[in-house]
Amino acid sequence: MDKIVLKNMGFFGYHGNLESENSQGQRFFVDVTVVTDLTKAGQSDLLEDSINYVEIYNTVERIVTGAPQKLLEKVGTLIADELWNTYRGIVGLAVAVRKPAVPIPGMLDYAEITITRGQM
Template sequence: MDKIVLKNMAFYGYHGNLESEKSQGQRFFVDVEIKTDLTKPGQTDVLEDSINYVEVYDMVASIMTGESCNLLEHVGALIADSLYQHFQGIIGLSVAVRKPSVPIAGVLDYVEVVTTRGQI
């Protein structure tokens, strides 16, 4: 199946369970993978026959830079559900939200939450 993928989108947001995360904010990274049939836009070369990835980016940016959420699980669900409801032709999608600056007393690159909808 065909896919549209937006990788490693970077945003500054105020998501987290700690008050310091909500007041100071931090960087987040998001990947979106949309499973869809790209046969028609591949033949017609018309944007309206596809899923506009600029609109996908804008929807993700609005959520990531918008209202503060406590959990990455909630952020991922907001993105996944918004995209799934807004765009026709999505067979399935996956949203990965990464948080590199986590309040964990240990060494790690990031924490990532992956949310899926439909058939992946």
């Protein structure tokens, strides 16, 4: 199957389980992989025969910069559910949400969750 991939989209949001995360905010990074058949789009060269990745980006941006959630799992689920229910032709979907500023007293690059739907 073919894929549309948007990697490392960065946004500022107010998600987290701590009050300081909700009031100060921080950066979040998101990857989206959509599994779909791109044969028709590849032949026609028409956007309406594909899934518009600008719309995917806008959906992710709206959710990540929108209402605060306590868990990355919730942010990822909101994104996955909206994409899954909006675009016909998606047979698989993966949404990874990364949070580099994790309130852990130790060193790590980031915490990440991945939400999947369908066949990957």
